Amino acid sequence: MNRIDIKRTKVLDHRKKQFADPSYKDTEYPHRLNFYSTPPTADITLEQFEQWAMDRLRILAELEACSFRNKTPAETAVHMKPLLEKYLPLDSTSSNSSELNIQRQRDHYSHFILRLAFASTEDLRRRFTRVETMLFRLRFQADDSRERAAFVRSLNLDWEPVSEEEKRELAPLLATTIGFGHGRRAQQVMDEEWCKVDWMRVPDLTEGRKVYIRAGKAYVPAREQQSMVLNAYTKRLEQALELTSRALPRLDEDDRLTPILDHLSKSFIAPDASYTGSGTAIDGAEITAGNMDNLSQHFPMCMSNLHRSLRRDAHLKHFGRLQYTLFLKGIGLNLEECLIFWRSSFRNITDDTFNKDYRYNVQHAYGQVGGDMNRRGGGYSPFSCQKILTERAPGSGEAHGCPYRHFSLDNLTALLRASGVTDRGVLQGVKEDTDSQKFHMACNRVFEHLHHTELKRAKDDGIMTAAQLDTIVHPNEYFKRSYQLKNMDGRSKQKQEGDIKMEG
Amino acid sequence: MEDAPAAVVDSPAAVDDTAMADAADAQAATEDVKPADESSQPAKESNGTKAAEIKQEEKQEVKLEDLFDGIDSDDDLSLPEDGQEPQQPELADTPGASIELLRAYYQRFFPWRYMFQWLNHSPVPTNDFKHREFSLWLHNDAVMRYQSFPTSDLFRKDVLRLMPRRIEIGPVYTADPRDRKTFRNSAAFQPIAKELCFDIDLTDYDDIRTCCDKANICNKCWKFTTMAIKVLDTALREDFGFNHILWVYSGRRGVHAWVCDRKARTLADQHRKAITAYFEVIAGKQGGKRVNVRRPLHPHLSRSIEILKDHFQEDVLEIQDPWQSSEKAEYLLQQIPDLQLRDALRKKWDSSPGRASTSKWADIDALARTDASGGLDAHSLLDAKQDILLEYTYPRLDIAVSQRLNHLLKSPFVIHPGTGRVCVPIDRNNLDAFDPLDVPTLPRLVREIDEWAETEGASRAMAAVEVSDGAAVGGSSSQDVKPVPDWEKTSLKPYIEHFRSFVATLMRDERETAVKRERDEDGDVQIKTESLDF
Structure with missing residues (x-):
């Protein structure tokens, strides 16, 4: 990622410049969504630092749990809604909420704090990117379509919007790419936001003939733009995390933050960190x-x-x-x-x-x-x-x-039978689950059966x-x-x- | 390595002495062993006489051109000459003759200069050419891969030394392919560019062509290629914005496309796959419905149908008559969605066996119109008819060729070893006039050059004499008359001229974009003009 403009105001005396405290102009948040390309620069308290990060982490952990449980996007959205409102509210610009700026600031800062916490290892970076992309997708889908369009425009993704005249001119051709059946779709074409990008940026859409292509430009309807935005988001985040990880060794000058960051990344490694020591012993059980x-x-x-x-x-x-x-x-x-x-x-x-x-x-x-x-x-x-x-x-x-994952089907069946699972329906279900890589489902199926x-x-x-x-x-x-x-x-x-x- | 030849020799040093000797030995020992990939050559009884004929012609040439000094001219002269033209021209199997003929071809006809310019994109040798992989198929079936040549002259020299019966072109690599073993990690030696290629092979049409099968072709089934070229060429230009598309006859039963735009050359595998899939319509194996396209039709497909529908009517229905037999007609019936209509058609066709496909096709609409119940779904019938049209006309691609950056493809202008035909470029503006059976063959070229020497050469000599006699024709004295290149004296001329102009446009485009790029990088045109003064 190229270095974004440093928001320093000019220091006139060059001799003083080197040692002067940098002063930044306040970050503005015109959009609800954020690509997080500019790091935060204002001061926050240590409590805020920890609290904001914990709140975001809670959301991310829950999102990850949803994906483990194979929830559909719709189920996830329903499940996450109250949690998001509680821990990481983010209102749309049109809501005129007085909290708007502080909400967006929290979102911005907590993202960057967690970046610091999760940049250290390859494994953490991958998981962080994954869940952050999930969060972004969730918000992107929930966003008001006009605000989303404004946000996408602000990203400068090198997309050329298709003008009204061009839409009208190409309407019959564009219509074929946005729906099934023989109905009339000219109006739909005009209602949809279209953009032109080089076809090489959307090989998956090209492959399925899902977009109209002319002179090397693919005409992508707004709803397909989501995957492009998400791809761009993931790619940028991956690169930024890579850079952060290289900069991490220089952070140790501050011994107030390191323990907090350490703690944060630890609790992400083991979402069920409560299983330590004998604190979770079950009452009455004789565990010897x-x-x-x-x-x-x-x-x-x-x-x-x-x-x-x-x-x-x-x-x-x-x-x-x-x-x-x-x-x-x-x-x-x-x-x-x-x-x-x-x-x-x-x-x-x-x-x-x-x-x-x-x-x-x-x-x-x-x-x-x-x-x-x-x-x-x-x-x-x-x-x-x-x-x-x-x-x-x-x-x-x-x-x-995990036997469901690492065993051959024969060995797994033998093990299950030995454990008292002989029901054919269950065994068949386990086979289907493991075939489709849903090892959790297989395990839970056995649990429910037993x-x-x-x-x-x-x-x-x-x-x-x-x-x-x-x-x-x-x-x-x-x-x-x-x-x-x-x-x-x-x-x-x-x-x-x-x-x-x-x-x- | 894909083709797994009998032996792979990739070190030029080894080939110099041993491999060539081996080649000679192997061929001397088993004189009539077929090359592995020529499975269906025509009968060979007449080879002896043909060989003799060809030698005869060569012998005349030795006198005329004094180039064929390697031939033992006394050989085989006693054989009778029956004056009969070879119907299916073919390279003689006698190793000496075929290699010598090939030598003549490489020396006198092969357009080295334009081939070099085509791959190099500039008059001065660049890495586009220097790092390009060539693979040479030798006469003992050995394949030398990872050959590269610093200049056009060295390319020519090596080919003349090794006499490959086939030359294939691979990708441009990050480094000279000959040095590939000196890199410790494979990342340093990667393919970076190759023309986007397509391969259409008429054997893929065997289930719908009725005139020929396997490797045989005629002008009737060649029409399938014509349609395919039109569809692909239009889509590549209009949809993807490519301009430099070279269509090349593969010498026997198919065509290759070379998309040479810079953007096409640098496509990654992922994008090549995407384009290939964009073009893919005919899927699955024979039997069952082979076309499954989403409705509404994508603009590419509706345009293709526009292009193809006349061909379908004339070249498929009338000429191929694909549903002549009742069993083929049954296959057509299976594609009709409406069961009632299907039964009505079956009844009608059973009562008049041998009804022509054109009539059968018309029957579908005629009966559909008279459908009394009105329960017929006109949309689904139209869809089905479109699917049938696509199945019988839409290009069938060998996708493996297009998908990978490092796939090798036979070079234009090599001689097809089975047919002796030159793999000539096809002018897309004159597509319908192209006759694959009339493509120059190597023996024919040799003959033509003799004829030229007899007629044209003589008249020129006369003209030259007249000029030197003092008839004042301003400026054009005999000294100024350029020697005519040998290819211009033959039927190869229009093909090489087409190639030359294709290459010239490509180079001009390349030069313009190069200048533009430089300008963009410098940000200042002034600097550039200054540097030009040196």
């Missing part, structure tokens, strides 16, 4: 090394596969141990019990070998040893589905990963809220929910007691 075989019935396939492999081979390879240890940590197994669990599971090795080769890794995962950062952070977070699905596919002899009586009861009795019955996107969530459903009696009793206490 000795009880693992019993509890393993509540494990999702990825973890119960690890458990089976461990029992069969009395061993697990490194990434299998890591994935499993963190999961156990997440369900509330404390370090001592965890060490006992691993020691007793690796029954073919000597104490010496265990202490030398394995103890340290378990302690490290719990944050007991290792660098300062690791200890302060309490070790690693349990892996989310996202991480298990996308990172480190298992090699031969390794048992980690718990369908309990789920029905829970729903009927209103014990669990809709949010609690939402799609599972974390192995620890699977365990927690499975355990709660299977032990509903105890739980509902407890709840009732609690209610009574409250009243009393």
Whole structure:
């Protein structure tokens, strides 16, 4: 991206210029949407810095969750609307809201703060670009069509608007590209906003003969412009993040921001960061090394596969141990019990070998040893589905990963049967889900099948809220929910007691 | 490498001594082994006599032109000469003869200068030419890929040394293709430009042409190519704004298009795919409905139908008569959407077997009009008729050629080894007059040049004598008369002239845009004119 004009006012004395405090003119926000090409320059407080960023992050995390849950764009829009109004309101220019400027400023600043937080690694950059594009698309679609057109014009995307005369002249030809059927569409042509771009900018539209092309120029109707704007947005953001990441090392002069940024990017890495330590232990559950075989019935396939492999081979390879240890940590197994669990599971090795080769890794995962950062952070977070699905596919002899994704169909079916899923309909559904890469759906399908009586009861009795019955996107969530459903009696009793206490 | 030849030799040094010797050995040992890709050559019984004839002609030439000094002129003279013209001219299989004929062609007819200018886009050698890949198919079926030549002369010299029976043109690379192995990472050696190419092959029309099949063609089915050229040429010019489109006869049964505009040459694969898909209408395998286009019709398609409808009526319905047999007619019936109409047509056609396609086509509308129930959907019938028209006339492309930047394509002006015809450019303004069966062949060229020497050459000599005798004709003395290039003495003349003017326009355009670019970069014309003074 080329360097945008620096909004410095002229300092007349050149000798002073070098050391003078830069002064900026106030950024104006004529449009609701923003391509974020100019960085913010005004001062904000530290509280604002953190608060704005957290609010935006909440929105982005929710958007990502929506995509994991395979929500359609329409469902997502409905789901996000109240959240957006609460955390990141952005009114249209025509609304004449008095908050207009502050809303847009917050949007602008929070975007750039998160850029700083998420530029550091390739993985973060990719995810950030993805969700920011989703957010942009959501807003772009919701925007008033006139304001959207004004915004698109302001972008200078090198589009030539098609004049009214040209539209009229080409109407019959243009009409063929914007609809089906034999009806008359001349009026539609005139109502639509058209623009001319080089056909090479829209190869996908050219390929499908979805646009009229004349002399190398494609005539793109407004509704197809969306994909072009989004492409441009994504491309610019990717480039800008790349530049930001190179500039990051020079940020460390400020020790007020770095911890905030660190914290922000951490909470994005693990949306379910609450699964650390024993804080999430489920009341009444006996989570000990000795009880693992019993509890393993509540494990999702990825973890119960690890458990089976461990029992069969009395061993697990490194990434299998890591994935499993963190999961156990997440369900509330404390370090001592965890060490006992691993020691007793690796029954073919000597104490010496265990202490030398394995103890340290378990302690490290719990944050007991290792660098300062690791200890302060309490070790690693349990892996989310996202991480298990996308990172480190298992090699031969390794048992980690997600069975729905990494297993062949035969092996997956065998594993499911062994876990008590024998219903043909369910197995067929799982096959379809995995074929269409919807691994979450497959996992949730199995969950629903295994718990369908309990789920029905829970729903009927209103014990669990809709949010609690939402799609599972974390192995620890699977365990927690499975355990709660299977032990509903105890739980509902407890709840009732609690209610009574409250009243009393 | 796509064609997987018998052996690939890509180091010129190796070819010098060993490969050529191998070539000679291999051919001497198996004299009548067919080249791998010429699967359907006509019968070869008469080869011996033809070879003799050709030699005869060559022998005369040796006296006249004193160029063919490599031929043992005593060879084969005893064979009787029956004076019969070869119907299907063909290169003689005797290695000596074919290589010598080819040498004569490369030496005397091949338009080196214009080929160089065509690929170089400027009179002085640029990287457009120097980094261009050529691949040479030798007579032992070996293919030398990644050949490149710094100048036109060296190109000519190497071709004359190696005598390839086929020359293919590849892309321009970021560096000299001969140096490609010296780059450690592949990123440093990438194709960056090639003409956008299209390939139409009449074998793809086998299910709709009734006159010929496989590699055979006649003037009737050649019309399919004519239609295809019209449609593609119009669309490339009007829609995509390309101006420099060279159509080349591929020597046997198809045509190639070379779109040479700078913008076309630098297209990325993604964009080549997009254009190819834009042109693709006939999909799927034989059997079943092959045309599936969205309604309303895209402007490109409605325009194409306008271009094609007359051809459909004359060249397809009348000449090809595609629905003559009842089984083909049944295929047509399957495309009629209305079941009642379909049955009525079937009944009518069954009662008069052998009814001509033109009448059958007219029957569809005639019966549709008399449809009493009125339940006929006129729109869907029209759509179906348009689909049928497209299926029987719309260009069928070999998409692999167009989609990839680094796909090689046979060069214009090489000799097709099977037919002996020169791959000549086709003038699109005179498209209907082009007769693929009348394209000059190598033996014919040799013969023509002899005839020229006998008639024209003699009269010129006379004229020259008259001039020197003192008849004062201002300025044009015999010394000033330029030697006529050999191609001008033959039927190759109009084709090379067409190519020359095509190249000249291309170069002029290229020069203008180059100047414009420079001006844009400098931002000041003044500087440029100053620098010109040096």
